[in-house]
């Protein structure tokens with residue numbers, strides 16, 4: 503059973519062939535008694551991942567395919583990894599590279615160790631993997647295991663020499679150290695309710711969320727400038743929840759759009775400038791923003807308000823799910 507302090511560690515079998523050495527090697531790795539790691543074999547062959555066909559870059563975390571979501575749930579649940587790779591033509595397997603390419607945030611800020619095997623120990627495969635993992639923001643530990651087919655995998659059996667058992671121990675000890683050190687960078691469910699509060703922001707999602715908020719602000723600005731309520735409301739979801747500055751809750755565009763139309767027709771708001779003050783991107787497809795709207799009158803003391811907006815991405819388009827407007831009596835900077 504995993505203890506709270508153990509790192510949940512996936513030992514990923516990098517070979518998907520029906521007849522393979524990879525499973526035996528992964529099981530040998532997972533048999534190490536390291537007390538700081540809860541080692542679990544993960545078999546790529548059971549995940550049935552197709553060749554990568556996600557419409558959006560995986561770093562955005564917005565997965566279209568059920569197979570990717572299932573893989574994301576598996577990998578997202580681990581704190582650290584041991585990648586067990588065969589050497590195919592002086593590199594890692596296409597299956598492992600494909601599996602790595604499918605995700606991003608689920609790998610990032612986690613420690614990774616490498617076990618290579620092949621005629622000469624699989625070291626060239628591991629070198630390539632190290633470069634790939636570094637691009638995925640993983641921390642690759644130095645000590646590694648290199649199993650030679652003739653010496654450590656005789657007759658298709660996984661029976662590594664004594665020195666390899668020691669190398670496995672050194673590698674996993676390094677993985678436990680780095681995996682533990684990286685804990686504060688990850689907001690995992692186990693941190694909830696512990697002394698540490700999780701920071702929900704996921705930096706890799708921020709650029710995508712920021713572009714969505716910029717688009718919303720551009721619509722609001724153009725709508726107000728042109729007294730065009732349809733442009734102003736262009737990205738409001740049908741069931742948008744809207745808190746007015748006067749304590750009224752409006753539910754849905756049927757309630758909200760007539761109000762905006764009449765305010766626009768009356769040119770109730772003076773010329774104003776919208777500006778994004780802060781942003782949070784806690785999950786794929788969710789953006790939360792604080793947006794200031796400041797009147798452009800000469801005194802600078804005209805109508806201004808702060809709005810909290812929640813945007814949700816649905817099938818590649820962002821929608822305003824909720825907004826709350828708070829008037830500010832005087833500009834506060």
Ligand SMILES: Cc1cc2nc3c(=O)[nH]c(=O)nc-3n(C[C@H](O)[C@H](O)[C@H](O)COP(=O)(O)O)c2cc1C
Pocket residue numbers: 517518519521522523524525588589590591592593619620621622623624
């Ligand atoms: C497509 C292919 C390419 C290979 N290329 C290499 C290689 O470059 N270097 C090496 O040491 N072994 C190479 N081998 C031999 C593998 O190390 C050996 O077949 C091993 O069992 C593969 O791991 P697996 O059984 O878990 O798939 C290759 C094997 C295959 C199938």
